[in-house]
Amino acid sequence: MKIMDILVKDAVILDIKSQEKPAVLDELASKLAAAEPELDAERLLRVLTERESLQSTGIGDGVAIPHGKMEGLPRLVASFARSTSGVDFDSIDGQKTHLFFLLVVPEHSGGQHLKALARISRFFRDASFRKALEEATSEADVFRAIEEEDAKF
Numbered sequence: 001m002k003i004m005d006i007l008v009k010d011a012v013i014l015d016i017k018s019q020e021k022p023a024v025l026d027e028l029a030s031k032l033a034a035a036e037p038e039l040d041a042e043r044l045l046r047v048l049t050e051r052e053s054l055q056s057t058g059i060g061d062g063v064a065i066p067h068g069k070m071e072g073l074p075r076l077v078a079s080f081a082r083s084t085s086g087v088d089f090d091s092i093d094g095q096k097t098h099l100f101f102l103l104v105v106p107e108h109s110g111g112q113h114l115k116a117l118a119r120i121s122r123f124f125r126d127a128s129f130r131k132a133l134e135e136a137t138s139e140a141d142v143f144r145a146i147e148e149e150d151a152k153f
Contacts (some may be wrong), residue, residue: 002150010035011079012139017144021089028102033080058091063124067103076116078103123149
């Protein structure tokens with residue numbers, strides 16, 4: 001599975017306006033739902049908030065991977081967002097989060113869900129990939145960085 005195959009290009013946010021975790025989740029959910037007609041923003045926000053209540057998806061190194069499962073979703077979808085100022089996302093390392101990769105999967109996606117999460121996590125372990133996303137000045141730069149990382153695996 002290639003990340004570019006599930007990335008919803010119209011849902012990319014180069015600079016999140018929100019400064020608090022609940023508002024970030026709302027901004028991410030609203031943007032993705034606006035680009036994907038089968039998603040309801042309120043329902044998606046509820047799914048993401050419930051998942052975050054279990055444990056933060058802030059994995060450290062300035063990265064968070066909010067995710068959730070939704071009934072009735074026909075395929076995996078993802079979006080990318082960046083906060084230039086950083087957000088306190090209750091990350092495991094206590095640092096601000098700058099890079100967000102939202103993943104939403106069908107309720108009964110089984111192993112696909114775990115494979116997608118593992119692939120995204122692997123991407124973000126690479127400091128040069130994180131730097132490329134942090135320094136991207138356009139959506140084209142973001143897509144190029146993800147395509148290059150996709151090609152490595």
